Amino acid sequence: xxxxxxxxxxxxxxxxxxxxxxxxxxxxxxxxxxxxxxxxxxxxxxxxxxxxxxxxxxxxxxxxxxxxxxxxxxxxxxxxxxxxxxxxxxxxxxxxxxxxxxxxxxxxxxxxxxxxxxxxxxxxxxxxxxxxxxxxxxxxxxxxxxxxxxxxxxxxxxxxxxxxxxxxxxxxxxxxxxxxxxxxxxxxxxxxxxxxxxxxxxxxxxxxxxxxxxxxxxxxxxxxxxxxxxxxxxxxxxxxxxxxxxxxxxxxxxxxxx
Amino acid sequence: xxxxxxxxxxxxxxxxxxxxxxxxxxxxxxxxxxxxxxxxxxxxxxxxxxxxxxxxxxxxxxxxxxxxxxxxxxxxxxxxxxxxxxxxxxxxxxxxxxxxxxxxxxxxxxxxxxxxxxxxxxxxxxxxxxxxxxxxxxxxxxxxxxxxxxxxxxxxxxxxxxxxxxxxxxxxxxxxxxxxxxxxxxxxxxxxxxxxxxxxxxxxxxxxxxxxxxxxxxxxxxxxxxxxxxxxxxxxxxxxxxxxxxxxxxxxxxxxxxxxxxxxxxxxxxxxxxxxxxxxxxxxxxxxxxxxxxxxxxxxxxxxxxxxxxxxxxxxxxxx
Numbered sequence: 001x002x003x004x005x006x007x008x009x010x011x012x013x014x015x016x017x018x019x020x021x022x023x024x025x026x027x028x029x030x031x032x033x034x035x036x037x038x039x040x041x042x043x044x045x046x047x048x049x050x051x052x053x054x055x056x057x058x059x060x061x062x063x064x065x066x067x068x069x070x071x072x073x074x075x076x077x078x079x080x081x082x083x084x085x086x087x088x089x090x091x092x093x094x095x096x097x098x099x100x101x102x103x104x105x106x107x108x109x110x111x112x113x114x115x116x117x118x119x120x121x122x123x124x125x126x127x128x129x130x131x132x133x134x135x136x137x138x139x140x141x142x143x144x145x146x147x148x149x150x151x152x153x154x155x156x157x158x159x160x161x162x163x164x165x166x167x168x169x170x171x172x173x174x175x176x177x178x179x180x181x182x183x184x185x186x187x188x189x190x191x192x193x194x195x196x197x198x199x200x201x202x203x204x205x206x207x208x209x210x211x212x213x214x215x216x217x218x219x220x221x222x223x224x225x226x227x228x229x230x231x232x233x234x235x236x237x238x239x240x241x242x243x244x245x246x247x248x249x250x251x252x253x254x255x256x257x258x
Numbered sequence: 259x260x261x262x263x264x265x266x267x268x269x270x271x272x273x274x275x276x277x278x279x280x281x282x283x284x285x286x287x288x289x290x291x292x293x294x295x296x297x298x299x300x301x302x303x304x305x306x307x308x309x310x311x312x313x314x315x316x317x318x319x320x321x322x323x324x325x326x327x328x329x330x331x332x333x334x335x336x337x338x339x340x341x342x343x344x345x346x347x348x349x350x351x352x353x354x355x356x357x358x359x360x361x362x363x364x365x366x367x368x369x370x371x372x373x374x375x376x377x378x379x380x381x382x383x384x385x386x387x388x389x390x391x392x393x394x395x396x397x398x399x400x401x402x403x404x405x406x407x408x409x410x411x412x413x414x415x416x417x418x419x420x421x422x423x424x425x426x427x428x429x430x431x432x433x434x435x436x437x438x439x440x441x442x443x444x445x446x447x448x449x450x451x452x453x454x455x456x457x458x459x460x461x462x463x464x465x466x467x468x469x470x471x472x473x474x475x476x477x478x479x480x481x482x483x484x485x486x487x488x489x490x491x492x493x494x495x496x497x498x499x500x501x502x503x504x505x506x507x508x509x510x511x512x513x514x515x516x517x518x519x520x521x522x523x524x525x526x527x528x529x530x531x532x533x534x535x536x537x538x539x540x541x542x543x544x545x546x547x548x549x550x551x552x553x554x555x556x557x558x559x560x561x562x563x564x565x566x567x568x569x570x571x572x573x574x575x576x577x578x
Contacts, residue, residue, distance in 0.1 A: 037325070039326055041327075042326060042327040043326050043327050043328040044324065044326035044328050044329060046328075112518075196522075196523050197517070197518070197520040197521075197522055197523075198518060198520060200518060210325070212325070254325050255325070255522075255523065257432050258517065258518070
């Protein structure tokens with residue numbers, strides 16, 4: 001019977017292709033590209049030109065978004081954690097500088113990573129190493145305006161612009177600068193995110209982890225901030241930790257390219 | 259009065275049904291499978307015809323070039339040229355094949371992309387069952403030679419495979435519309451069930467197809483796909499030809515794409531289309547055209563918007 005032969009041929013063809021996956025051996029080291037993409041809600045963040053809705057009647061035009069990303073760790077599918085060398089694990093992401101939004105991690109052990117952890121800011125341990133213990137990062141942070149002074153410490157997060165509201169009809173400057181206050185207040189916090197799909201690091205393939213930071217969460221996160229109440233928040237024992245929590249809540253992994 | 263009203267209701271129902279029914283070009287990189295059988299309606303003379311044909315399909319999409327709501331869009335124009343044919347092996351069994359050539363273009367706001375080459379070929383085996391009216395015992399008593407009378411219903415069951423003759427490029431998977439590929443790079447199974455009913459002047463064709471997608475060498479597996487299509491047609495017989503205008507609907511449901519056996523977010527979707535067209539059948543050839551417009555859709559997290567599609571085909575009968 002012809003028909004059965006054809007059907008059989010089809011099934012055989014399908015079965016062969018379905019069964020031909022082989023176990024691969026994972027060895028060596030590769031790279032990971034970590035992209036930090038800032039948005040405002042679902043829109044790509046545009047500086048200065050675009051006015052965004054914030055809380056109540058407030059509208060913001062953002063001119064500056066900068067933050068320190070640090071202490072990157074990757075966890076693989078078996079729960080094994082790879083900690084990126086601490087001395088190389090401090091980066092400044094600046095909205096105006098496209099290149100700064102791509103963090104390239106090198107010498108990452110080949111593996112299938114499913115989780116990422118990073119800190120926003122500089123941890124106390126690093127800060128306590130003193131000015132010389134900061135290496136090149138100190139100059140980098142100073143040049144980027146991410147320090148108050150050595151005594152006051154690093155600015156972990158910088159957010160500036162102008163706003164208007166029903167109460168404030170002329171454009172008025174606002175600035176949120178969040179960081180630890182010397183050794184008095186520790187605002188360093190870490191974020192752990194599940195990857196949407198595994199980042200498969202191999203000697204010859206560099207996965208790209210695309211992280212989105214929703215800047216609208218700064219004003220409307222766990223805590224809502226009305227700029228009419230306080231348009232300038234720098235060193236503040238109550239509000240700085242709240243901003244720090246909001247900032248930590250703004251990160252999501254959109255996707256991973258392998 | 260009651261009768262008039264009922265008649266009116268029935269007519270209206272037929273009209274509405276006709277309007278809902280639609281078909282044929284599926285919005286995806288898979289333009290294969292059942293399209294071989296639905297490409298011509300198989301009315302009367304065509305039932306056991308073998309033919310070779312040529313079909314041109316134009317599809318357009320708009321895709322988001324980026325992950326944000328204000329990301330720029332790219333415009334995609336897919337041109338597919340298909341060589342296809344159908345050969346009966348026995349009265350009930352026939353085979354069909356399609357070889358597509360793809361010319362895919364994408365325009366971004368600042369650049370353009372173009373890939374072209376052979377797409378994935380499909381080979382299908384078909385088994386056809388015709389249904390007959392109940393044997394009339396009263397008639398049989400009166401006449402010695404009673405023929406079986408066709409009921410107008412027939413079903414066709416097809417099983418086949420789509421071959422990875424089209425190139426699959428891993429780099430293209432990073433873009434938003436995963437359909438921008440010459441081929442899936444995989445051996446896929448195609449299962450099809452088709453029903454057709456033809457009365458004197460009108461008929462209905464319905465196709466259900468399931469695509470079982472295989473994994474390709476990049477550990478990439480397109481989501482299994484379910485396609486459905488139904489067309490309502492009307493036959494206008496002339497001396498030398500027959501004109502078949504038709505109206506119908508069709509749709510596709512896509513499962514999520516998997517890579518490394520992990521489902522990729524925002525890669526599933528549905529699309530529901532309306533279609534209108536017409537076919538001219540003579541004793542030598544069949545010429546047809548149809549136009550497809552999406553009615554509702556949600557493709558790839560809403561990031562891909564199907565626009566219109568157009569298909570034109572010309573089939574030559576081989577056994578006159």
